[in-house]
Amino acid sequence: MILTARGPHEMSLRDELRTLYENGHLRLPADVRETMKRGAHELADSGLSEHALGVGAVAPRFSLPSATGEHVTLDELLTRGPLVLTFYRGAWCPYCNLALRALQLHHDAIRERGAHLVAVSPQVPDESLSLTEKHELDFDVLTDIGSDTAKQYGIAFDLSDELGALYDRLGFDLQHVNAGHARTLPLPATYVIDTHGVIRWAFVDTDYTVRAEPADILAALDGIR
Numbered sequence: 001m002i003l004t005a006r007g008p009h010e011m012s013l014r015d016e017l018r019t020l021y022e023n024g025h026l027r028l029p030a031d032v033r034e035t036m037k038r039g040a041h042e043l044a045d046s047g048l049s050e051h052a053l054g055v056g057a058v059a060p061r062f063s064l065p066s067a068t069g070e071h072v073t074l075d076e077l078l079t080r081g082p083l084v085l086t087f088y089r090g091a092w093c094p095y096c097n098l099a100l101r102a103l104q105l106h107h108d109a110i111r112e113r114g115a116h117l118v119a120v121s122p123q124v125p126d127e128s129l130s131l132t133e134k135h136e137l138d139f140d141v142l143t144d145i146g147s148d149t150a151k152q153y154g155i156a157f158d159l160s161d162e163l164g165a166l167y168d169r170l171g172f173d174l175q176h177v178n179a180g181h182a183r184t185l186p187l188p189a190t191y192v193i194d195t196h197g198v199i200r201w202a203f204v205d206t207d208y209t210v211r212a213e214p215a216d217i218l219a220a221l222d223g224i225r
Helices: 013-023 030-045 074-078 094-105 107-112 125-134 145-152 161-169 214-223
Strands: 063-065 071-073 083-087 116-121 140-143 156-158 184-186 189-193 199-204
Touching: 013 094, 030 161, 063 140, 071 074, 074 083, 083 094, 094 107, 094 116, 094 214, 107 116, 107 214, 125 140, 145 156, 145 184, 189 214, 199 214
Parallel strands: 083 116, 116 140
Antiparallel strands: 063 071, 083 189, 156 184, 189 199
């Protein structure tokens, strides 16, 4: 078994996300925070995360373009070994960027376990390419226009009119980056899929400030070796 350990001063992703929340979200204007809070409660109450695909389900197939324009399929990825499939909202989301950077830091450990990592978002390939270059990601970042693949995994949802208007006000321009599908986003979700296409571990949460911990992903991969 390959083990990785954090240094005595290295924060977990959970800690980093909490710090980002405290230094960012909590400093937003009160009306913005209240709108986001209502949206978060509505999404949590929707039951979406409970109905998303989970452990034991067969992973839906996909064929999606990478940031460089090449089409990547689930079937082809599984010929190389187990897959870590993570969904994120887009480069405009600081929590997503932090989670992707954490995955990059653990990418060698994922590959040492014979697995591959791909990230999926609804943003156009140009946005994914910019994100890949900015954060020096060396795993595929795929485009899921309209969140059609996310819908197959049961994790796509539509922003409320109120929250969509707020995102416009904050300058996220989802109409552009999501190629006309401004209101449809995926929940934060990460899956470990074995070579038979079966989901062996799943993380799904309606709270966009919470993400799968890399150490838990590595433990899941160790469990199917």
